Amino acid sequence: MTLAAPLAAPVAAPLAAKGIDTGDTAWLLAATALVLLMTPGLALFYGGMVRTKSVLNMLMMSFVSIALVTVVWLAAGYTLAFGDDAFGGLVGNLDHLGMAGLGPDSVQGTVPTLLFATFQLTFAIITAALISGAVADRAKFGAWLVFVPVWALLVYVPVTHWVWGPGGWIVSDLGALDFAGGLPVEITSGASGLALCLVLGPRLGFKKDAMRPHNLPMVVLGAGLLWFGWFGFNAGSALGANGLAAAVFLNTLAAGCTGLLGWLFVEQRRDGHPTTLGAASGAVAGLVAITPSCGSVSLLGALAIGLAAGVVCSYAVSWKFRLNYDDSLDVVGVHLVGGVIGTVLIGVFAVESMTGGPQGLLHGGGLGQVGRQLVAVVAVGAYAFLVTYGVGKVIDRLLGFRADEEHEHTGLDLTVHAETAYDHGVLGHGAPVSASVPSTSSPQKAKA
Template identity: 55%
Template sequence: MPPGILTLADGLAEKATLSPANTGFMLICSALVMLMTPGLAFFYGGMVRVKSVLNMLMMSFISLGIVTLLWVLYGFGLAFGTDTGGIIGWSSDFAGLGHIGLTQLWGTTTIPVYVFAVFQLMFAVITPALISGALADRVKFTAWALFIALWVTVVYFPVAHWVWGDGGWLFKLGVIDFAGGTAVHINAGAAALGVILVVGKRIGFKKDPMRPHSLPLVMLGAGLLWFGWFGFNAGSWLNNDDGVAAVAFVNTQVATAAAMLGWLAYEKLRHGSFTTLGAASGAVAGLVAITPACGAVSPLGAIAIGVIAGVLCAMAVGLKYKFGYDDSLDVVGVHLVGGIVGSLLIGLFATGGVQSDAKGLFYGGGFGQLGKQTVGVVCVLLYSLVVSYVLAKAIDLVMGFRVGEDEEITGVDQAAHAETAYDFAGAGGGTTARRTTALGETPTKKVDA
């Protein structure tokens, strides 16, 4: 988010003129970010086995329901209300979003409060959905829904205030996070690791094949994420007046392309093949890494960030086998590591000529910005990791976080949703057909499907 414009001074009194162009731009960006959650559902859904597809889709979709209502009731107020000690915000006008004028502007921007609120809502929705990929195949749907409600309340809303809220302590420190490297990706990645430590490994982890059931679905999801991410990043400047949003848009495309190529190059050298899963994962790694940096670096810097993130994330996904934690769909390897890479590299590649005058080490800024970025990364990571572990442990003690062994083996789709993603009845077994002759119908005959 742009520094210096998220202000609640004078009780949100209008400080600028409503811009229909910027309002329309931000509504489109909000819709693009909303599309990312179904895109994520497809991306994750394709990566799991057939018996868990619907559950994986639902773990993302349920976030649209739960987080939306909590955001309206109190989430927006906690994240962007009047600051208290740099830790949390609150404004009674934001409770229920019922005391906001239709044309009341957000701080010194040219967009209404309602538009800013719905744009930020979409960030709040997708962040817990990101965590779900680490828990595929083995958690209770009710426990997951409860975790979402608790987690956004005590982790996401406060962290969003730290990073983007006027008066938030990381905001005041000068940590640059254009669109969510800390608040979204490190936050979700660290939370995923915390919950994994509670729920444990899938049955058959490192023994049974757990390959993606539909790589076309993975590619579709990655494509939707890439498309929606332009709203995620470019929209985070909250206007389209000065060219910063355009730079963020370009850097998003450039870094994503570079990360995809970097991942594929590593994959070819390490494993001997260019895979579609690698291309999709590399693209997402690039999107993650450029998210905090897209308003601070040049396109050349974006290329560097993309390549570095693509290679490091490709290396990181194998750590779960070395250290023995079962991150089902590599949320830690992609989102946590990618978020760390992108956030820290701002301290090297920030040009000082786009969103702010803060410069990185390679542009004569010394180690100052790198130090600030490191503080932001470490604090968000530790807070999310510890609190997420505690929340998951509490849920596990009260109601159990994990499904039973029989349900896990049979498939969470049947156990939790009483459905299956695909109907294989008759597949490979033939279909019944009738042949008609001049004399009439013959008895039925089995023919290949």
């Protein structure tokens, strides 16, 4: 006991002098871990939605994004996104390349800057991983390893600076609102997913073969982990353990619930069956839509936004069959459409008690905020689509982005990773499977 106090004092004193709040820091540490957990949750969510022959490949596309984006973010991404503005609101400066100048006593608001940078890193990670759902079953893993870091630097980083960076044009000049990532996360990933699935083209058998989720319990587990992590995603964006974080936390829960119910209502009326996949997808749609608006709307606004997303997104996922683009796991129908709904409806439901100023149409704010939200949506969506399409085309030309037809037929797990998610060769204590059960690489199984 006599040694502990003098050893602790020299560390605690300078941190306190710099204005670091221990409660805010503790909450943001927990929120950062929650958001990082969302990427493994996404891996399970996506993994359960694909067919058995490409489960591991789907998991790997999410997991490898953690490593790739982390390296890029620490090297240059953070300073370009959150450094002081260098080019008229478009991107930050290079003062913190390699996290230079950011020690343990550097402060962002009331939390350590290194923690703030790590929290924002987890957003960048899951945004890149989200795109993989649009090209499931048919993207070359090697091409994905090149695409992710390039995309993070050319698309995610600039848009993040526009929305949240010091002097970014969307927040400083336009005045659009986005609390937790409707623009840099949801709309960017959705528009980029659309661009990439157009570059690669549809899966073999698209609109002909059944491509049902192979493991719905895995899908629900993944959705549950996403929902759990989303509290850190949204409430953590308050950057403090305070009343705003509590209000955002409740808004997030409420919108996820009404999104789930809205999707099931549509399924019951349209198809006669409320499905497990629909419940999971509806919850995610509601959470997507509340992401930009959770810090701007009241509880009633959150309920309405979640419901609108659940209903609209349940119809939007079928647009790919009419318009002939193969968005494998509905990144466009859920994340792009849900992100647009949540971002635009800020202009309708925003309340001064949450925003500290701007109000939506229903609260006397007029159409001005709706217009600002629409401009931000169009600008970010168009930029993300065009740059991603260009990057995808260049990689496709240089390396080939689409997997070989034989590999796609057999399954990417076996042909790329030399593994299978399920051992179909044994049953029980090693007894051979009946010859009537097709192996992972058989043509019959490939169509399952």
